[in-house]
Amino acid sequence: MxxxxxxxxxxxxxxxxxxxxxxxxxxxxxxxxxxxxxxxxxxxxxxxxxxxxxxxxxxxxxxxxxxxxxxxxxxxxxxxxxxxxxxxxxxxxxxxxxxxxxxxxxxxxxxxxxxxxxxxxxxxxxxxxxxxxxxxxxxxxxxxxxxxxxxxxxxxxxxxxxxxxxxxxxDEDPITQFVVEWFEPAKQAAKVSGIPYEVIIAQAALETGWGKKQIKTTDNQLSYNYFGIKASSSWRDNSTRLTTQEFLNNNKVKIQDDFRVYNSKQHAITDYLNLLTKNPRYRAVVNAPDARTAAKALQDANYATDPNYSEKLIQIINRIETIAKNTSQKSMSGFSQIAFK
Known part of the structure; x- marks a missing residue:
């Protein structure tokens, strides 16, 4: 040719x-x-x-x-x-x-x-x-x-x-998937509780390492304890005991403590909302004008012993806002509605 x-x-x-x-x-x-x-x-x-x-x-x-x-x-x-x-x-x-x-x-x-x-x-x-x-x-x-x-x-x-x-x-990134999953439930929870939805997602992310390090029971089952809530003497449902890290006098130490066990994510977030809205200690969190102020109020109320707890929450809040801005709202399906009471 x-x-x-x-x-x-x-x-x-x-x-x-x-x-x-x-x-x-x-x-x-x-x-x-x-x-x-x-x-x-x-x-x-x-x-x-x-x-x-x-x-x-x-x-x-x-x-x-x-x-x-x-x-x-x-x-x-x-x-x-x-x-x-x-x-x-x-x-x-x-x-x-x-x-x-x-x-x-x-x-x-x-x-x-x-x-x-x-x-x-x-x-x-x-x-x-x-x-x-x-x-x-x-x-x-x-x-x-x-x-x-x-x-x-x-x-x-x-x-x-x-x-x-x-x-x-x-969308395939695990962190984005976590935010997508929690976005709508956190928005619903924010409407009924006054707690900024960014703080709800940020705490769930920080306490569980974006869902990868959840507390498990002695038989290796998920506890659905996304907010690191401990089981006090007044807790009547299931609990699990494990070794955790706390800050005492700005020093990190390991201790044994009991943590609440829930039967679902809905159960966990409902209990979390009841804890923050019914305890006067967290009134500043509920009444905070924005997510960053609420994060600082959580540390002031001694929700956690980590002296950098609020700073870590604010860093996560920044990331959540970026993901929410760049992700289609139609994909924010989340899990089922919250039975807040």
Missing amino acids: KNQINQSINRFAYDFSNISQLRRNAVSGSRESIKQVADQFETLFVNMMMQSMRKAVPNGGLFNQSAMQLFTSMFDQQIAQQSAGKGLGLADIIAKQLINQSRSTVSINAQSQANHQQANMQLAQSLFSNNSSNLSPAALGQMLYQQHKTHEITQKNVNKLSLSTSLNRL
Whole structure:
């Protein structure tokens, strides 16, 4: 195929079998075919340019005859063909445009890629249709411009797809999944309790390491104790004893203590709300104007012995706000409603 194409350019300009062969080659859409199509267009362009130049020269005398005009026309056509791909560089520009688009490795879908290939093929075939003599440089320029705009639109769609993919990867992140799961239940709890929903999620995240380090019972079952609430003497439901770390006089120590065991997440958050809303000690938390103030109020009320407890909560609150801003609200399904009482 390549040898046949290369040989075609060396034939006479008015060899119509050559034009027919090149038209058949253009249908294949190969790189070599596209290059030859581009060369032939440059031939047309150079020929029109030479004709315009001849019109600017006065004619007369012995050489102003129809036979001589036919000869000069054929001569100009042959010179234009021999010059194609060597002088102006127009063929290289056209070929690069077509080849780059046909080689595009990123597409929105298979149909989009097929549309690009079909558009390239139509452009190549149009140069050698039966009406090729009527194809002006302005017409080709318009066709190339449309190809360029199509490519730009495709790139924008690819960028949107890339952004969507990035958001999907974000949704797959365990931390994001934790926030998504707790978002709606925490919002419901905030409405009935006054505790900012960011604080509710932040405490659940801090006390369990974003759900990865939950308290377990002696038989290795989940306790659903997302808020690290200890089982005092007044607690009548199940509990589990384990070794925990506390701060005594700013020193971290290990102690044995009892923690409450719940039968579900709903049970855990309901008990957490009852603890904070019914104990006067946490009144400042419930009445706090924003999440960061509530976090500081929790530490002031000695919810935890960690001297950096509020700072850790605020860092997590910042992250929760970022995730909530960048995640579709439709995906914030969460678990079932809270039975607050």
